[in-house]
Amino acid sequence: MNLQFTLNGKPWSVDCEPADTLAEVLRNQLNLNGTKVSCEVQVCGACTVLVDNLPVSACTYLAYEARGKNLLTVEGLEKADGTLHPIQQAFIDDFAFQCGYCTPGMIMAAKSLLDENPNPSREEIIHHMDGNICRCTGYVPIVAAIQRAAGMIAKEKKQ
């Protein structure tokens, strides 16, 4: 079957099987390997991407459900001039990853939080991010990075 959607700001058309997950189509057909797959059962959040601004688990989300929708993956965050998204920069500044396997999913989940709630409390961050597992960092620097990113975005908006 043929699918059309907007992906990271550009229109795309791909052929896929009805059983293909969005993660399979992104990784195997569109060469977008930034989206990671770990548990494959919607528990870890490693595969989080945004579909019409909402976080979904690409490991179980069927690709055909994305037809006509607006998709954003980690590859779509960096600006054309190479500037990182504030969340990406904050993750670097706060050492909010080690192995990095959870990171793309973490960043996308954080983006969906900050899009909705630009100034989240620690509790709100914890609540929103609870579906994303990180085995390396103990979460402490990730919370700090999201708080820092919120500050950076607020500052950007003022300017």
Added chain:
Amino acid sequence: MSGETKTDFQIVNHSIPRRDGRVKVTGKAQYVADLRLIGMAYAKVLRSPLAHAKIISIDKSKAEAHPGVYCVVTGFDLDGLNPYFGHAVKDHPLLAIDKVRYAGEPVAAVVAIDERTAFEALEFIDVKYEELKGIFTPQEALAKDAPLLHEKKFEAGALRGFEGDVTAGQGTNICQTHKIQWGDVDKAFKEAAAVIEGDYYFPMTYAYAMEPYVAIADVTDQGVNVYSSAQHPFMVRHDLKNIFNLPVSKVRLIVPFVGGGYGSKSYTKVEPLVAACSWKAKRPVKLQLTVEEAMLTTRSDDAYTWMKTAVDKNGKIIARQAKIMMNTGAYAENSPLVVEKSTNRCVGPYAIANVLIENMSLYTNTVPASSYRGFGCAQVTLPGESQIDELATKIGRDPYEFRLQNAAKPGEEFFPGMRPFDGTLKQDLDTAAKAIGWGTPLAKGHGRTVAVSGSDAGAYPLTSTAVRVHADGSATIMTGSTELGQGSHTVLPQIAAEELGITYDKVNVISSDTAITPYDRSTGASRTTTLMGSAVQEACQEAIAQMVVMAADVLKVKKEEIQSVRGGVRCGEVELNWSQVISKFYALPDGEVIGRSYIRKSGKFAALPVFWEAAATGVELSVDEDTGKITMEKLATVGDVGLAINPALAEGQDIGAATMGMGIGLFEELVYEGSQLMNGSILDYRLPRFSDLPKQVELHLVQNRDGVGPYGAKGGGEASLNSMAANIANAVDKAVGVRIRQAPLTPERVWRALKEKNK
């Protein structure tokens, strides 16, 4: 962030951002899961449903006839290979041969055009088994009528990481035994003022590296080429060399970024199987396990420990005795080393005059156990640090002061024959205690404790490296250390930049390609900063020594007239930077100098352990008496790291390790019911999440420059895990007065203990 000390260093001891930062936050970092070779096929594995059974026959004809299938490989198809591998003993067939020893063991692999086809074809393989009686616990393994898991004696693994003999395969189910002894425990117990004694259980756990095991193999007449998520590529190379009977030079392991290891990717895992698939299918083959399959590949050893500890009337610990039984599962893997390490680590970082520790690991029909962050230390620190608190309570002492009194002192030879203690436990404990508000009033139902860990770390010193200084003055480090997330790609360039006097961004790292990077024994046991860091430092110094000679040649002076300065050399009025030295030497703005270093067990690395890995943790928790649920109020980590090359990375290791330890203390446990793993999925295996974050976290480093590593550095990253389960058990006792000698302290266990107490 704490722990920054004032030093003269320009680059080391600074929290420089990670070198792999940008690729990791943009999704460009490549892991084996992301790699594809031209013409690559995909393998899927058929696993045994039975825990212990003879394989009578395997009919693979239907599966091989399935469209899209290249071949099916079984244990009957391995003629021409030496199909057994193993770091300690070669007891592990790459696919089950003649019999299966645990439910989940690979029995056959389908190689097909894509994963889905390979998966579909699995159901057409017909395996006939004859079921045998299984054994699932060490106690069952020792029973008189227990069936034997391994009938024959094995060849020793070529790269044993320990010096003892292996008991495996000698007519019993005993995989390994180990014993340490000094003084006279019986006499000491008789003379003791107080004694505490108890049985403890530390569970089987799963490391959950978020990237499950994955490898790509390409076997041709040119040799065996493998991309793998392995922590120790050189160790895997050795197993593959044996399996294919090839010279070392014809086996190449390449490890790109690894999605978490924590010890679970130490040693050989799926590489022999995927290489055999490629050998049969005559094309590159990728094998990507699922998390469920990874859970059937490696776990940690669970441990049953009986321990007894005694003090004299002055509160001095005078004796400790323990008997440990570890459940190593179906194959030895690295458990013989885990046994040795956990035996040593029973002593804790305490100076005890009378010690007797006897340890034994048993084969059972369960998932093979192997290394896991801390190498057997957490297993015995649960009893060890529990008994310190139990004893303190019994004799009416403050457990923190009781620890201070008995902890090994800096420079003390507290463990006969080993390196004198090189940490400062008093400072570690003080820092942890202060961080959690020791001595301030506590709310009802709250408990507050500190605990320590001091383990013989650093594994074995055998490391080499090369640092190439280029004609433009930049440098490339060639290192066999793998970037698992711990930050080797950041820390090693910091050291090189400091030594060469060049900027950090001029240093690049090429890592873990056994055909290119010099030999490094392993990336584990917290050894990289200390050993590879020293190797990089020495290689830079050797490059500088060469460049001094080159400068003398260029300036036509004696080498003694050349003085090395930061980033170059000086001779009288003339100053040359490295770029100028190299360019003038070759009379072209090109070429390079290669600095080398070889580290072995000699000089400052003659004494083992390479260093004592010391850390303290402090916790405050509260217990809901109605439900038994524990809430983590405060957590403090204190890493005694000598000198943190990158303080933020060192603290990151500590909090990551402490969180894993907290998971084991609170809820992580693999559960067997009979022959089957009951929670072999991330849906059922409970891991720490954001919502489990302690309400308040403090990270501290103690930096006394007392290690043998570069600038006095020591390793870190395991010790904060080790003490957490004990710390939680101790704090629960303080909070609600129940002593639980088993991890994890699930709400149910706590609730039952409370019910028992209130009877």
